Amino acid sequence: MPPMPRMIDISLIVNDEPVQRRVEPRTNLVEFLRDDLGLTSPRIGCEHGVCGACTLRLDGAIVRGCLVLAVQADGARVETIEGLSGSAEIVALQRAFHERNAVQCGYCTAGMLMTAAALVVTRPDAGRADIREYLSGNYCRCTGYQAIVDAVETVLRQRNGRPPSP
Numbered sequence: 001m002p003p004m005p006r007m008i009d010i011s012l013i014v015n016d017e018p019v020q021r022r023v024e025p026r027t028n029l030v031e032f033l034r035d036d037l038g039l040t041s042p043r044i045g046c047e048h049g050v051c052g053a054c055t056l057r058l059d060g061a062i063v064r065g066c067l068v069l070a071v072q073a074d075g076a077r078v079e080t081i082e083g084l085s086g087s088a089e090i091v092a093l094q095r096a097f098h099e100r101n102a103v104q105c106g107y108c109t110a111g112m113l114m115t116a117a118a119l120v121v122t123r124p125d126a127g128r129a130d131i132r133e134y135l136s137g138n139y140c141r142c143t144g145y146q147a148i149v150d151a152v153e154t155v156l157r158q159r160n161g162r163p164p165s166p
Contacts (some may be wrong), residue, residue: 010074014039015083023070030054030065032073033080041081041110045139052138055111056080062118081110090117092158096151104142111138116152124160128153
């Protein structure tokens with residue numbers, strides 16, 4: 001069997017910017033984004049895909065960046081909070097997180113926002129229990145989730161033309 005190459009060339013689109021790099025085959029996507037590209041919103045938490053801190057989008061799907069190798073993203077489109085911040089897609093969630101005090105230490109925030117943005121699109125009629133279940137793969141050690149659920153519910157209510165809950 002031939003030896004595994006030390007470095008592999010990859011090309012991908014990250015936050016609408018074309019990127020070409022050489023990477024080690026074992027480099028996971030979150031490490032590549034942070035170390036090679038300086039995109040620090042996807043965090044390295046558990047490195048087992050459990051905590052959600054490394055959540056990002058790969059070809060439109062929410063994935064755990066610690067479970068995807070950078071070479072697997074070759075030819076793909078990757079989106080992080082840096083690429084979505086201030087966009088019409090996420091600005092209402094950012095505002096609601098701020099207004100509902102759903103951001104405390106901030107470690108989980110990018111992953112929570114990425115997941116919440118997917119929820120808003122895929123489950124526009126979600127209730128509080130649905131929101132909790134959808135976000136359950138993202139750990140937050142500071143907020144107790146109540147404020148995060150409030151923020152997401154606020155955005156869903158606004159989008160459905162309902163008044164915000166008290």
